[in-house]
Amino acid sequence: MTVILRKAAVRLARADAAYFTLGWLMVLLVVGTVAQKFSPAPQAARYFFSSLLLWLGPVPLPGMPVTLGILALGLLAKLVFSTSWRREHAGVIIVHLGVLVLLCGGLISAIARQEGTLLLYEGESTCFFSAADECELAITSAWNTGEHRMLVYPAAQLRNNTAVSIPGSTVSVSVLQLFRDGVLVKRRDASGRDSGAKRGLARQFDLRSAQTEEERTQARPAVVFCIAGAGTDVDGIYLSADGLEPQPEIVLRDRLVTIEFQRTRINLAFEIRLVDFSKEVYPQTDIPRFYRSEVVIADEGKRLAAHVSMNAPLRYRGYVFYQSAFREEADRQATVLLVVKDRGRWFPYAASVLISLGLMIHAGMRRGKP
Amino acid sequence: MKTIRILLACLTVFFSASLVNARPVNELSDFAVLPVLDEGRVKPLDTFARINLKQLCGAERLPDISAIEWLAEVLFDQESAYSRPVFFIANPQLVKTLTLDMTGRRLYSYQEISASLRQHLKAAHALFRMPPQDLSADQAQLVALFQSARCFVDLRASLYCIPVSQPATEHAWFSPWHGEMPGHASAPLSRLLREWEELARVYQSGDDAAMRGAGRRLRQDTLAAAGGSVSDVRLRAEVWSNSARLFAKSLWLYCVALAVLVAGFVSRLRRLRGAAFLLAAAGAICHAAGIILRTIIMARPPVSGLYESMIGIAFIGVMTGLVLERRLKSGVGTGIALILGSFLLSMAFRQDSGDTMKMLPAVLNTNLWLAVHVVTIILGFAFCLAGGILAHFELYYRMMRSGNNSACRAVAAGVGTVVALALFFTVLGTMLGGLWADQSWGRFWGWDPKENGALLVIVWIVWLMHGRASNRIGALGYCAGIAALTIIVALAWLGVNLLSVGKHSYGFTQGVTTGLGLFCAGESCIILSAVYISRLRSAKEKAQAIN
Numbered sequence A: 001m002t003v004i005l006r007k008a009a010v011r012l013a014r015a016d017a018a019y020f021t022l023g024w025l026m027v028l029l030v031v032g033t034v035a036q037k038f039s040p041a042p043q044a045a046r047y048f049f050s051s052l053l054l055w056l057g058p059v060p061l062p063g064m065p066v067t068l069g070i071l072a073l074g075l076l077a078k079l080v081f082s083t084s085w086r087r088e089h090a091g092v093i094i095v096h097l098g099v100l101v102l103l104c105g106g107l108i109s110a111i112a113r114q115e116g117t118l119l120l121y122e123g124e125s126t127c128f129f130s131a132a133d134e135c136e137l138a139i140t141s142a143w144n145t146g147e148h149r150m151l152v153y154p155a156a157q158l159r160n161n162t163a164v165s166i167p168g169s170t171v172s173v174s175v176l177q178l179f180r181d182g183v184l185v186k187r188r189d190a191s192g193r194d195s196g197a198k199r200g201l202a203r204q205f206d207l208r209s210a211q212t213e214e215e216r217t218q219a220r221p222a223v224v225f226c227i228a229g230a231g232t233d234v235d236g237i238y239l240s241a242d243g244l245e246p247q248p249e250i251v252l253r254d255r256l257v258t259i260e261f262q263r264t265r266i267n268l269a270f271e272i273r274l275v276d277f278s279k280e281v282y283p284q285t286d287i288p289r290f291y292r293s294e295v296v297i298a299d300e301g302k303r304l305a306a307h308v309s310m311n312a313p314l315r316y317r318g319y320v321f322y323q324s325a326f327r328e329e330a331d332r333q334a335t336v337l338l339v340v341k342d343r344g345r346w347f348p349y350a351a352s353v354l355i356s357l358g359l360m361i362h363a364g365m366r367r368g369k370p
Numbered sequence B: 001m002k003t004i005r006i007l008l009a010c011l012t013v014f015f016s017a018s019l020v021n022a023r024p025v026n027e028l029s030d031f032a033v034l035p036v037l038d039e040g041r042v043k044p045l046d047t048f049a050r051i052n053l054k055q056l057c058g059a060e061r062l063p064d065i066s067a068i069e070w071l072a073e074v075l076f077d078q079e080s081a082y083s084r085p086v087f088f089i090a091n092p093q094l095v096k097t098l099t100l101d102m103t104g105r106r107l108y109s110y111q112e113i114s115a116s117l118r119q120h121l122k123a124a125h126a127l128f129r130m131p132p133q134d135l136s137a138d139q140a141q142l143v144a145l146f147q148s149a150r151c152f153v154d155l156r157a158s159l160y161c162i163p164v165s166q167p168a169t170e171h172a173w174f175s176p177w178h179g180e181m182p183g184h185a186s187a188p189l190s191r192l193l194r195e196w197e198e199l200a201r202v203y204q205s206g207d208d209a210a211m212r213g214a215g216r217r218l219r220q221d222t223l224a225a226a227g228g229s230v231s232d233v234r235l236r237a238e239v240w241s242n243s244a245r246l247f248a249k250s251l252w253l254y255c256v257a258l259a260v261l262v263a264g265f266v267s268r269l270r271r272l273r274g275a276a277f278l279l280a281a282a283g284a285i286c287h288a289a290g291i292i293l294r295t296i297i298m299a300r301p302p303v304s305g306l307y308e309s310m311i312g313i314a315f316i317g318v319m320t321g322l323v324l325e326r327r328l329k330s331g332v333g334t335g336i337a338l339i340l341g342s343f344l345l346s347m348a349f350r351q352d353s354g355d356t357m358k359m360l361p362a363v364l365n366t367n368l369w370l371a372v373h374v375v376t377i378i379l380g381f382a383f384c385l386a387g388g389i390l391a392h393f394e395l396y397y398r399m400m401r402s403g404n405n406s407a408c409r410a411v412a413a414g415v416g417t418v419v420a421l422a423l424f425f426t427v428l429g430t431m432l433g434g435l436w437a438d439q440s441w442g443r444f445w446g447w448d449p450k451e452n453g454a455l456l457v458i459v460w461i462v463w464l465m466h467g468r469a470s471n472r473i474g475a476l477g478y479c480a481g482i483a484a485l486t487i488i489v490a491l492a493w494l495g496v497n498l499l500s501v502g503k504h505s506y507g508f509t510q511g512v513t514t515g516l517g518l519f520c521a522g523e524s525c526i527i528l529s530a531v532y533i534s535r536l537r538s539a540k541e542k543a544q545a546i547n
Helices: A002-013 A015-038 A041-050 A064-082 A087-112 A213-218 A347-366 B002-022 B026-033 B045-057 B067-076 B078-083 B092-097 B110-119 B121-129 B137-153 B187-205 B208-226 B232-244 B246-267 B270-298 B306-328 B332-351 B367-400 B406-440 B449-469 B475-483 B485-499 B513-546
Strands: A053-056 A059-062 A114-121 A125-143 A148-154 A163-165 A172-186 A205-209 A220-228 A236-241 A249-251 A255-281 A288-299 A302-309 A314-316 A319-328 A333-341 B035-038 B041-044 B162-164 B172-174
Touching: A002 A015, A002 A064, A015 A041, A015 A064, A015 B449, A015 B485, A041 A064, A059 A064, A064 A087, A087 A347, A114 A255, A114 A319, A125 A172, A125 A220, A172 A213, A172 A236, A205 A220, A205 A236, A220 A255, A236 A255, A255 A319, A255 A333, A288 A314, A288 A319, A288 A333, A302 A314, A302 A319, A347 B406, B026 B045, B026 B067, B026 B208, B026 B232, B035 B045, B035 B208, B041 B045, B041 B232, B045 B067, B045 B137, B045 B232, B067 B078, B067 B187, B078 B110, B092 B137, B110 B121, B110 B137, B121 B137, B162 B187, B162 B208, B187 B208, B232 B246, B232 B270, B246 B270, B246 B332, B270 B306, B270 B332, B306 B332, B306 B367, B306 B406, B306 B485, B332 B367, B332 B406, B367 B406, B367 B449, B367 B475, B367 B485, B367 B513, B406 B449, B406 B475, B449 B475, B449 B485, B475 B485, B475 B513, B485 B513
Parallel strands: none
Antiparallel strands: A053 A059, A114 A125, A114 A333, A125 A148, A125 A255, A163 A172, A172 A205, A172 A220, A220 A236, A249 A255, A255 A288, A288 A302, A314 A319, A319 A333, B035 B041, B162 B172
16 A cells, blocks of 8 residues: 555656646636636636536546645655755755645635625624625524524525424424525515515515626625414515615514524624724725725723724734725715635745745756756 | 947937927926826826827827917817817718718817717717617717717816815815815915916917916916925926837837848848847837836836836846847847837837826735836746747747757757746746735635736746656747747736736726737747747658668
């Protein structure tokens, strides 16, 4: 077994293994890039650059993570088994090491990176942010005594017709339709008459997947579900979409239950408050010059005033807050911050230094040689 | 030493001519330097005039008067301005539709077109509501003419040339034709308004000396009112730069040098090749002066848009070619310099549709990253293009003679050096771009088309190197692959902008699809033909050796 593994490693370490892998990498790059023009860019990017396997009809092909993995294994094998550790090869060795560090960083980021957005109105504060890609169905029970309890079902566990029950009751919630990129379409009969057992927003809106580029920019995770077992006044079909009010609420005997489909909430270990958001454009134009959010972080009794602007993110306790967008309403402004926690963040920096250094050393040593 | 003397003599003559040409019309010399706020930037009136005139007639001057003279006429003598032909209409169908004079001329006055446009107002309203891509060529030109007419009529009101200081914020700028400026009544403001009235009066009186004096006073008082927020030196530098047209001059020098070089290759005269080198060097000096001037005027690295990247890559390409020429001494280096210089500068001029010194959007508004990342990637792409063209010469040598002769070996060594530089700077530039993205967008890599384009260039070179190292690619294949770098760079640099997706929205372009397609197809044909002929020659030589 060891001999076979060693043979495979030596084979992977050869230059022609890298030649074929890089050739395939170029194919993926070109196809994935062009595909972003003809299908929704995020989905195309996710399919070509994040899927382990791509399917050409019934034929599985290695996706980008697999291709990069083969490249990384090849580099590792090269460094371990077939590198001649001589001074004249120092440049190439350092470059290979740098690429390996970069790929390892990519792997760590892919596994451990937390990313999401934080919408904050001026004067408001929060201690969580919404994940970028993950959604969840949150069932919150609030008793008259002031007690709250939240039960969360990740969207990955939910399928059409999946039924979950509200604890301590005979009431069940069955998922009918679930969309990560849902768009609400006004029903023809918006008055809600003739809409059968539909309740709340479901009386006025239908739900479907976003189809055009414009719809995709406004799309949000949404779900249509059916409640049964709560009595004829409450049983029916409901609709919940991330960030859309009012969210479905049902009154049970002893409590108020809110059922909300939302982007997965990730708790911060501190509270962040938006003091002021400012936007400046170049005079007599609509060209933005800068955006800036003045925030205050409250952490275990400490208060820290800071600001976030383009090209100047705020770093605090492993989280990095980037100025991403803003929202302007009639009487108030909100900032949208991108929140990232990435343990692999420093790998590209180290890799940049190693690769540049290696290329310089290699060029210096090859100088004057054919 | 003799070479340097000849070069200096050429440059002295050339720059003297530039300086004479660059001097603005006397009575309007101060008027041309007056600051005006336009598109978010304070620029001299001369630039404002050129941009607006270019929008109307596609050129920076009219057959009989300069842009600044035309602007003065628009501001102070509306009757003459309305009867002066400035609207360029090339489409005979549009001329017919508007029932204009069809004697073959292409410039029409506002007086001539306004009545016809009024008749088509209803149709134009409908066209304005349609998506631009659904308009036919005739309809698009009618819409453009309406927009030009609107721009012409609004010109006076859009002349924000009076700075008014405001508490705690930047100066607000007003047009003298705005009438009252509520809340801003002040002694300096009243004085500036009176001076504009005086300027109009002396212009109409035709007194050149009084015009000069009034212009000078107005300029001095405007600068004083702007309170140090406007640099007189930069305004003057911009006016000089507008007139000197340094990039146009360097393009002209590159084209002449290319003709001389071709003549040198055909006639096998070394002196002609030397002359071409000198002319190329003179062009490079003009080119460098233009870039330095832009940096001074904009107070930032001149690398923000496609136009500036073309200018930058052309310059690095020219310098690479000239340095190579010192080593190869065969005219090949000069050839690379001139091909890159003339081709890329011509492309840059095609991109120039008005103001090329636009304000930076928020994400680019950082001098450090802009300088570090963009300059590095420009160096990388320029070396890639230079390496690609040098590999074309190597292919030519392989096609015409055996690959083992000394000229071919020297060129092949040059290809190695340039490709090593290309790889280094493209890798460094791409990594720095990733680090910038990490700083402003929160991720190092996002598989954005622009990022993928740069990665494709790197992977292409690395793939060729690994192919060569594993003997999967022979010397000829490697050379052809490096020659194809021109296609890869064109796709990575310009092609991805056509996709119009991703976060690099400030870099999108339209209208280069056909040109890019033709370039890629042409280059592919050239490279494949050269490989085919070289293979045939090589096979023939082997057969002869066996016999």
